Amino acid sequence: MSATLTGTDAGSAPDPGSGADSAGRSRTSGRVRRGWTEHGLVFTAPFLLVYALFLVWPLLYGVRISFSDYNLAGINSKFIGLDNYTEAFKDPLVWQSLWHTVEFTLMSTPPLVVLGLAMALIAHQLRFVRWLWRLSYFAPFVLPSAVVAVIWTWIFEPGFGLIDGTFKSTIGWLTDSQYAMASVVLTTVWWTVGFNFLLYLAALQGIPAQLYEAAELDGAGPWKRLWKITIPMLKRTTGLVVVLQLIASLKIFDQIYMMTGGGPDNSTRPVLEYMYDVGFTGYRTGYASAVSYILFVLIVVVSLVQLRLGRNREEG
Amino acid sequence: MAPPLHRTSTPPAALTAAQFDARSADPSEAPTAQRACPPSRRGFLGGAMALGLLGVAAATSGCSADALASGKTRLRYWNLFGGGDGVNMQAMEAAFSKAHPQIDLEANTLAWGAPYYTKLAMAGAGGRAPEIAVLHLARLPGFAPGRLLDPWDLDLLGEFGIHSSDFPDSIWKRGTVDGKQFAVPLDTHPFVMYYNTDIAKKAGLLGTDGKIRTITGTDQFLDVLRTVKRTTGQQPITFETLGPGCINPWRLFSTFYAQAGGTVLSADAKRLTIDDAKALKVLTFMQQLTHEGLAVQKTDVGGAIALFNSGKSGFFLDGEWDVSTFKSNTSLPFGMARIPALFGPVANAQADCHSFVLPHESGRGGAPNRAAHQFAAWMLKNSLMWAEGGHVPAYSPVRDSDAYHKLEPQSEYASVANDVALDPVAWFAGSASAMWIDLGAAFSQVLTGSSSPQQGLDQAKSALRKLIATPNPFGGAAA
CATH class of the missing domain: 3.40.190.10 (Periplasmic binding protein-like II)
Structure with a gap:
């Protein structure tokens, strides 16, 4: 593992640094580095063009319209300074929907990590029909969100859905604000846990067998081996899984939009849907942009804090 | 064992001089790389390009089709009718097309509700909207009449036999803004x-x-x-x-x-x-x-x-x-x-009422605009078909007709x-x-x-x- 890491480091690290001066020196020396500008730019140009056109430019343009009362049709709009931002900070619906996003993150991340690990441990230990376990754990992940939403909407159908029909219950899984978010979390866990499962399974297979052998010789039982070897050895993977999970959860939109539409009474509406509602249903693109930049800053702050914490942990 | 594995795994990441070096330094590996990787990539790119070309071809052929049909007047019509309404509307569109062979009706049914209105607003804003569309009457004030919508030509409507006196006053007036008629009601639901x-x-x-x-x-x-x-x-x-x-x-x-x-x-x-x-x-x-x-x-x-x-x-x-x-x-x-x-x-x-509106077109006029008026008039006069879906016709001659009174139970609540x-x-x-x-x-x-x-x-x-x-x-x- 460490060998590969140093290998890629050695291969890629000199490139960015030398890329700049290789441009100047390419004609005379730098036989090795010349390629970056001559071929690299040509090959990346199509991507860079698309990237600039569809990501960088809209990003900058969005800043501009967040300072105006720009609407979806682009008519009668004027510069209004920070009005959108002041309105957004005072708008309880912004904070309510932001909380729903956080709530979803807090509710979904722990089960996604723990279940992913548990499923990987099971699949790793089992010695019979291994392909079946792997397939069935991973299969839901390949479904598109629309399919998942339809399947689970039917499962949650009040009265006669799979759950209510089986247990003769009358819980409004998606229609009662008490349960709606939990139902969406359940759906999401079923859908995406397979990816974490796969990451953990790969990491499990990378743990050297001699560690377990040595521990066993020293009299460590299965639980001891799990807690003292497996879990510590998976630390990096857990870090990765948690980060990926946080990023994915902050972007929550699809399932909720299709399953509850943010309801009942906005009790599951995430901040992305609020932006969509304000911008596309309410036509207030300028205001929606302002809200999205507030979210953008928040995510940057969270990421920086996390990066700092992660670095300290690694150093410590 | 480890170094070769290494080398084969790094090149894709840094597809640069290192790879050229590797090829010249270790000739035994170059053929494998060439055999294994580039053809598939080239094949993929080729495929993607072909797809792109197909798309372009389809787009241009679409354009030429429009140009070819120049003998006919193209009438684009947007609506939001699904379910039973959709079935009825399609039947009416087919009947209209049959009765008007010189008009090439392009009807487009979009998803009901907010998504429909988002698209209609943007189409009107661009000035390249469909000639005619359906709008819920109560949404008219939010649709910037005069900016996203063009007013009806009442004389032209009159030419096709439609007059304001043919509608309940309260409903007709909801379609009027600043003295101009922006919505012609089809029904009350x-x-x-x-x-x-x-x-x-x-x-x-x-x-x-x-x-x-x-x-x-x-x-x-x-x-x-x-x-x-x-x-x-x-x-x-x-x-x-x-x-x-x-x-x-x-x-x-x-x-x-x-x-x-x-x-x-x-x-x-x-x-x-x-x-x-x-x-x-x-x-x-x-x-x-x-x-x-x-x-x-x-x-x-x-x-x-x-x-x-x-x-x-x-x-x-x-x-x-x-x-x-x-x-x-x-x-x-x-x-x-x-x-x-x-x-x-x-x-x-x-x-609320379904009504016909004219989304804003920068160059509205001529035959397509005329066709839009003709289409609305025909739909109103034939709204008995529409009434079967439950809606109460806004057009009084149909609502007062014997045929409508015989429609059960639709006429019970008319x-x-x-x-x-x-x-x-x-x-x-x-x-x-x-x-x-x-x-x-x-x-x-x-x-x-x-x-x-x-x-x-x-x-x-x-x-x-x-x-x-x-x-x-x-x-x-x-x-």
């Missing part, structure tokens, strides 16, 4: 009452004509429901009380509140004019229905339709458009009636067209609007019992205040 004739008969509610007897006042209505409950042992009435974007709690409130004589907003839509006493009376009654077990307390619209369709429910409240669904169920004996007058002398019912409670005139009102969603949610909680009537009213008022404070996104002239 009111909130109505469906009843199961078998159950009503057993409970002794039918008159000698086999139709339900007139009910007046909340007490009588509650008595009727209790009688039905005793007869069937089931909850006697059902309507949507919850669900994503549920709006029938608002329709129900709007109906009864209008009967009580209340208004929601001032004429300029700048001020709240809700009469708390009247609103609370209505909300308390609505909650009584579910609390007393007379109405199903927690059901979405699909569940309510299914329950009535199964013949177990005596009454069902919804828009009239479910008539096709129930008519296709031959084992369901049902009738339809106006919502009874429970809170006042007039049996007002919440309604008289409501003169007593409809349309949404207040405001940019945020109308079908699938923010106001409907917000108020639907507030009153849904009163029905399901998670809010008291007072809490529901407070929530509705604060939602309305927020909407009033929100600037009209298009800065339109009308409210």
Whole structure:
């Protein structure tokens, strides 16, 4: 593992640094580095063009319209300074929907990590029909969100859905604000846990067998081996899984939009849907942009804090 | 063993000089790399390019097709009709095309509700909109008439036989802004009452004509429901009380509140004019229905339709458009009636209207514009076909015709067209609007019992205040 890491480091690290001066020196020396500008730019140009056109430019343009009362049709709009931002900070619906996003993150991340690990441990230990376990754990992940939403909407159908029909219950899984978010979390866990499962399974297979052998010789039982070897050895993977999970959860939109539409009474509406509602249903693109930049800053702050914490942990 | 593995894994990441070096330094590896990787990539790129070319080819051929059809007038028409309405509309479009071979009708059905209005607004903003489209009349003030919509040419409409006197005044006037006509109404679609004739008969509610007897006042209505409950042992009435974007709690409130004589907003839509006493009376009654077990307390619209369709429910409240669904169920004996007058002398019912509009085109005029007027006129004159789907034709000659009166049970509630409670005139009102969603949610909680009537009213008022404070996104002239 460490060998590969140093290998890629050695291969890629000199490139960015030398890329700049290789441009100047390419004609005379730098036989090795010349390629970056001559071929690299040509090959990346199509991507860079698309990237600039569809990501960088809209990003900058969005800043501009967040300072105006720009609407979806682009008519009668004027510069209004920070009005959108002041309105957004005072708008309880912004904070309510932001909380729903956080709530979803807090509710979904722990089960996604723990279940992913548990499923990987099971699949790793089992010695019979291994392909079946792997397939069935991973299969839901390949479904598109629309399919998942339809399947689970039917499962949650009040009265006669799979759950209510089986247990003769009358819980409004998606229609009662008490349960709606939990139902969406359940759906999401079923859908995406397979990816974490796969990451953990790969990491499990990378743990050297001699560690377990040595521990066993020293009299460590299965639980001891799990807690003292497996879990510590998976630390990096857990870090990765948690980060990926946080990023994915902050972007929550699809399932909720299709399953509850943010309801009942906005009790599951995430901040992305609020932006969509304000911008596309309410036509207030300028205001929606302002809200999205507030979210953008928040995510940057969270990421920086996390990066700092992660670095300290690694150093410590 | 480790180093070779290494080298084969790094090149894809750094596809650079290192790879060229590797190739020259280790000739044994180069062929493998060439054999394994580049062909597949090239193949992929080739495939992608071919697909792209296909797309271009398709696009250009599409253009040439338009050009080729220059002998015909192209008429693009957008609508939002799905389900039974969609089937009826398509039949009408086909009939129109057959009768007008010189017009090339391109009808496009988009997803109902907010997504439709988003697209229509953007099309109008660009000035390259379809020639004609459908709009809910109550959404007109929010659609920047004059900017996103072009006015109708009344002379041209007259040429095709359509005059303002052919419509109920109240509905026609809702389409007028600053003296210009922006919307031509096709129908009125009111909130109505469906009843199961078998159950009503057993409970002794039918008159000698086999139709339900007139009910007046909340007490009588509650008595009727209790009688039905005793007869069937089931909850006697059902309507949507919850669900994503549920709006029938608002329709129900709007109906009864209008009967009580209340208004929601001032004429300029700048001020709240809700009469708390009247609103609370209505909300308390609505909650009584579910609390007393007379109405199903927690059901979405699909569940309510299914329950009535199964013949177990005596009454069902919804828009009239479910008539096709129930008519296709031959084992369901049902009738339809106006919502009874429970809170006042007039049996007002919440309604909206489908109307034809002309989305803004920078170069509107000529043959396509003429075709749009001709299309609207033809649709109005043939709206009997449309009426089969339950909607009350706005065009009086059809509504007053014998053929329409023979349409059962659609003509039973037709008289409501003169007593409809349309949404207040405001940019945020109308079908699938923010106001409907917000108020639907507030009153849904009163029905399901998670809010008291007072809490529901407070929530509705604060939602309305927020909407009033929100600037009209298009800065339109009308409210």
